[in-house]
Structure formats: structure tokens, C-alpha cells
Amino acid sequence: MSLADSIAYFPYFPKLFIGCCLVLGLIFGSFLNVVIHRLPKILDRQWRQQCAELNGKPAEQAETFNLITPRSSCPSCKTPIKPWHNIPVLSWLFLRARCANCNARISPRYPFVEALTAILSAIVAWKFGFAWTTVAALVLTWFLIALTFIDIDHHLLPDTLTLPLLWLGIAIHLYPGIAPIASVDLRASILGAIGGYLSLWAVYHLFRLATGKEGMGYGDFKLLAALGAWLGWKMLLPIILMAAAVGAVVGIAVLTLRGQSRTTPIPFGPFLAAAGWLMLMFGPQLVDRYLAFSGLRP
Numbered sequence: 001m002s003l004a005d006s007i008a009y010f011p012y013f014p015k016l017f018i019g020c021c022l023v024l025g026l027i028f029g030s031f032l033n034v035v036i037h038r039l040p041k042i043l044d045r046q047w048r049q050q051c052a053e054l055n056g057k058p059a060e061q062a063e064t065f066n067l068i069t070p071r072s073s074c075p076s077c078k079t080p081i082k083p084w085h086n087i088p089v090l091s092w093l094f095l096r097a098r099c100a101n102c103n104a105r106i107s108p109r110y111p112f113v114e115a116l117t118a119i120l121s122a123i124v125a126w127k128f129g130f131a132w133t134t135v136a137a138l139v140l141t142w143f144l145i146a147l148t149f150i151d152i153d154h155h156l157l158p159d160t161l162t163l164p165l166l167w168l169g170i171a172i173h174l175y176p177g178i179a180p181i182a183s184v185d186l187r188a189s190i191l192g193a194i195g196g197y198l199s200l201w202a203v204y205h206l207f208r209l210a211t212g213k214e215g216m217g218y219g220d221f222k223l224l225a226a227l228g229a230w231l232g233w234k235m236l237l238p239i240i241l242m243a244a245a246v247g248a249v250v251g252i253a254v255l256t257l258r259g260q261s262r263t264t265p266i267p268f269g270p271f272l273a274a275a276g277w278l279m280l281m282f283g284p285q286l287v288d289r290y291l292a293f294s295g296l297r298p
Contacts, residue, residue, distance in 0.1 A: 010130045018125045021138070025121030026088040028142055029114035036113065036149045038067055043158055076104035088114040109149075117145055120277070127281055128180065136172050137180045137280060140165070140230055144273040147223060151269035157219025162226055166193060169229030180280055184232035192228025195236050197221045220268050227276040235283050239275045247271035 010017040042065060052058070064070070071080045079101040085091050092111040099106060120141050128134040143165045151157050172178045173189040184192075200221045207215040228236050251266040258264075279286075 014126075014129065017130050018122050021125035021134070022118050022122040024138075025118035026114050028121070029117030029145075030086065030088045032117055032142060032146050032149075033110050033113050034067055034072065035146045036153070038065070039146075039158060039160065040150060040154045040156060042066060043156075043160070074099045074101060074104060077102035088118075113145065113149060117142065120145070123281070132178045133180055136178050139168065140180070140280060141277060143226075144277055148270040148273045151219070151267040151273075155217070155265060155267050157217065157223050157269045159219075159222065162219060162222035166222065166226040166229050169193065169226055169231075172230075179230075181231055181235075181284060183284065184234075188232035188234070189229050192231060192233040192236060193225045194228075195233045196228030197225035199236060199240065200224050216268050220272060223269055223272050223276075227272065227279075231276065231279055231283060234287060235276075235279045238283065238287065239272065239279055242275035242278065243268065243271035246274070 010020070045065065072086065073080045076099060079099070082100070085095065085100050089111045092106060092108075095106065097106045097108065098104065121138055124137045124141055125134055128137055143161060147157055147161055147165075150161075170186070170189050170193060173184065173186040179189075200216065204214070204216055204221070207213070224236070224239065227239055231239075247266065247268055250271070254266065255264055
């Protein structure tokens with residue numbers, strides 16, 4: 001049976017489609033681990049080379065380092081990881097969270113990202129079914145996962161992820177039937193991108209004028225602009241309110257547990273990403289219920 005024949009069964013067997021998306025999420029989650037680990041290092045190398053060139057110094061000749069080369073290896077002993085030791089989640093369990101060569105501990109972050117990507121991918125497949133909309137929603141989900149963990153690790157939302165995500169969000173609205181939220185057209189997408197960027201940009205500058213401090217980074221503006229492009233301008237306020245509320249509660253709890261002061265920076269990107277994903281999945285229903293409850297919609 002060919003791949004095309006197998007795909008033809010998906011509309012008639014939704015559980016089969018959801019299961020395949022679960023497995024696809026596991027595989028792609030393994031790749032996201034590479035992106036999360038390597039992309040900040042790649043950018044750091046590029047920035048150092050650019051600084052050297054601006055200072056008139058010769059650029060350092062470094063070994064090729066990108067998302068593909070070199071092969072994944074153990075951080076402790078640098079031994080390349082064998083393919084059968086790189087099976088998502090299962091290899092980590094089989095090896096008991098230890099390197100097969102040096103017995104060094106393997107962080108649970110790796111299987112967590114893989115499992116999270118698989119579960120969210122399955123939920124997206126369950127929500128949208130066998131359609132091009134699911135492909136678009138999966139792409140948005142995977143981008144948000146990568147951005148979340150990079151921001152947690154480095155307080156960084158790279159332009160190499162946020163800007164393509166922004167343009168993809170606008171581009172999918174050129175083709176009716178692909179966008180995850182059917183009521184969002186190209187006009188609403190463009191207004192969402194503009195409004196998303198300007199809203200946090202205004203908050204940033206007002207906070208800086210009032211306190212003399214920077215409350216967030218420009219990456220947050222671009223991420224909200226990307227979410228506005230994907231989900232439309234009507235979702236911006238719910239995303240901001242949800243991200244701010246959850247961020248405040250979690251931030252206070254984390255700082256209290258760690259014994260840190262309130263001046264310790266907390267990345268805002270993960271809360272924007274989480275709120276954006278929830279609006280992707282349940283936003284229209286939540287907005288409709290709120291409007292009906294408030295009396296703004298009969």
C-alpha cells in the first residue's frame with residue numbers, strides 16, 4: 001500500500017489520523033530539541049562575527065555548525081549519538097536517562113519537549129480533523145514550542161523564528177480554507193499583525209517613560225504581531241489579558257520559591273505563546289461566550 005493510499009483512509013478513520021499526528025509530533029519534537037539547543041548558539045556565532053567585522057578584525061574560522069551539522073552528541077563526552085539511541089522518549093526511558101557511553105545524566109527536558117509536541121499535535125488533529133487547516137495549526141504550534149523554550153533558556157525570541165511566523169500568518173489568509181480561524185480574513189490578519197506589534201510597543205515605551213526601565217523585549221512585540229497575523233485582531237486582547245494574568249501569578253510564585261527579588265527578569269514570551277495556542281484552539285468559542293454573557297451579542 002502506497003503512502004497516498006494510506007492517507008486516503010484518514011478522513012474515514014479520525015483516530016488513525018490523530019495517532020499519526022501524535023507520532024509525527026514525537027519525531028518533530030526531537031527536531032525542535034535541536035532547534036532550541038542550537039539556534040541561540042548559531043545566532044551568537046553570527047553576532048560575534050559581525051562584531052569582529054565592524055571592528056576591522058578578521059572573522060574566526062569556526063567549524064560548520066548549523067541545525068544539521070555536526071551530528072547530535074553527548075554534551076559530556078562528545079560521543080555522537082547513535083540512531084537507535086535517539087528514538088523520541090523511548091530511548092531516554094530505555095537508557096534510564098543516562099548516556100550510553102559515559103553514563104552522564106540526560107536532561108528530562110528532551111523527552112518532555114518531544115512528549116509535549118506529540119500531545120499538542122494530537123490535540124490539534126483532534127480539533128481540526130483531516131484538513132489543510134490542521135497543517136497550518138501544526139506549524140504554528142511547533143513554532144510556539146520552539147520559541148517558548150528558547151525564551152525560557154535565553155530570554156530571547158529570535159527574529160529567525162518570529163518574522164517567518166508573522167509572514168506565514170499573513171500568507172495563509174491569501175488562501176481561503178487554510179487559516180485555523182475561518183472568520184479571520186486577510187484584512188483582519190494584517191490588522192492583527194499591526195495591532196499586536198503596536199500594542200506592546202506602546203506599553204514598552206510608556207513603562208520606560210514611567211520607570212526608566214525596560215519591561216520587555218522587542219521579540220515580544222514581534223511574537224504578538226505574529227499571533228495577531230494568524231488569529232486576527234479580535235484575539236489580541238484575550239491573548240494579552242491571559243498572558244499577563246498567568247504571567248503575574250507564575251512569576252510571583254517562581255520568584256518566591258527561588259527567593260529572588262521582583263527585579264529578576266521573567267520571560268514573557270512563553271505566556272504569550274501559551275495564550276496564543278489556547279486562543280488558536282478555543283478562542284472563537286471563548287470570545288462568543290464572553291460577548292453573549294456580557295450582553296454585547298444577543
